Amino acid sequence: MFSRWTNSHHDQENDPHEAELKVNELKDAIGPQSGRSLQFCTNACFRRYLEARNWNVEKSKKMLEETLKWRSTFKPEEIRWNEVAIEGETGKIYRANFHDRNGRSVLILRPGMQNTASLDNQMRHLVYLLENAILNLPEGQEQMSWLIDFTGWSITNNVPIKSARETINILQNHYPERLAIAFLYNPPRIFEAFWKIVKYFLEAKTFQKVKFVYPKNKDSVELMRTYFDEQNLPKEFGGKALLNYDYEEFSKMMTQDDVKSAALWGLDIKLQQAGNGYSGAEVAPEPVCLAPAAG
Template sequence: MLEETLKWRATFKPEEIRWHEVAHEGVTGKISRANFHDRYGRTVLIMRPGMQTTKCTEDNVRYMVYLLENGILNLADGQEQMSWLIDFTGWSLSTNIPIKTSRDCINVLQNHYPQRLAIAFLYNPPRIFEAFWKAVRYFMDPITSQKVKFVYPKKKESLELMQSYFDIENLPSEFGGKASLEYDHEEFSRSMVEDDVRTAKFWGSVEKSRHVADDHLAQVAPPPAPPPLAITAS
């Protein structure tokens, strides 16, 4: 699995994706990083499938990967996972993500970011979503599938579950909280551009450290032993 992920990263180069390349996918705010964390200090990604407007699988996957990498960049010290909040307001079969795109996104998530998802809340999905979910779930491994929770605003257990993971004062009303969710694409873009600078510095320092380590090893490594003298019979 690790070898496959390293090969994928070397080919796909997720750390080199920049906001200006994927910004057109985020105009509606279909995926964004929240300005709050869950009770465990984890980064929160907000997804709004009802805001889906594009059909290009590659662009959708690249946008999701960009936000995953950005979410990882913004993890608090000691945290390795993030939470997802999925709002189904405005979702319908005409606005849903194509099955192929969903399948490719799931494959990327579980094959290359298997430990990054802590939990995903599907908040108040319409009944018609169940058929779509059955088709998508077919591509999910059991571990990832168990992290997906259906929550409904009128169910007591759902309310208790949300409150156990989030401060209601910070949680947007779309998810049963008291805060407002207002996506400003220009403001979000500025934040992402700033993070792109941090990303470039981080990967630049990693690459520099790798070169320094290689140079250091070259300096301390003993010189190769001379070949043995050839002895011939006189």
């Protein structure tokens, strides 16, 4: 049985009963959880980690345990917009006001708009927006799409390799199976040298989700349009909509979403204190088993 699971993980994806057996096996392997870890470890979460490791329970267990350890120290559910707002002033990463054709949240990344130098703060900003994208997924949808705009990108404001590597590390190791597709739109030729290095950090599954789109390449443009309605897609990505990032309006939206996130994680009191300048850690009350904010 186990060799069949190992050699053909498509069985799990196509057979709900087989998948359920593996989910229960991973659940038993992880053991009892409490607090936020209990809330995080839903069946959907177990399935994502199993899919990320081709349904190998031992590898999935190791991966999930590392995420639980990371979340206990990084505390992504506690990050609030006012803590990372400076990173969002230029709109270098933000959640779009539209979804793709499958109802997925969309993150727009504009590496040419980098405005800070602190890697730690940049990663907190990224994680905050990953959590926010997940928070705003419609019921039954677990993945997001990325659109990467190279307007203003040059070798002088290039994202450091260290930043790119840490971004990939967080996405692959702590948000497995959250990325559906990433479109890199019309990158300049000089980006090729950067990509040759970065692609080695990508696992095979992630690499397959990264698509380059060039306006003169009809096949790549058509592929992109199977994911996005042309009316929603900004002109910067070959669509017809206007890309208008309004920092003040986006800040208001994020502040409202902070309230939803705090309620989801049982952090209403902490959110109120954070608004008054308090930023210390608190022990969250034992939550009921709600839909997770990440996986």
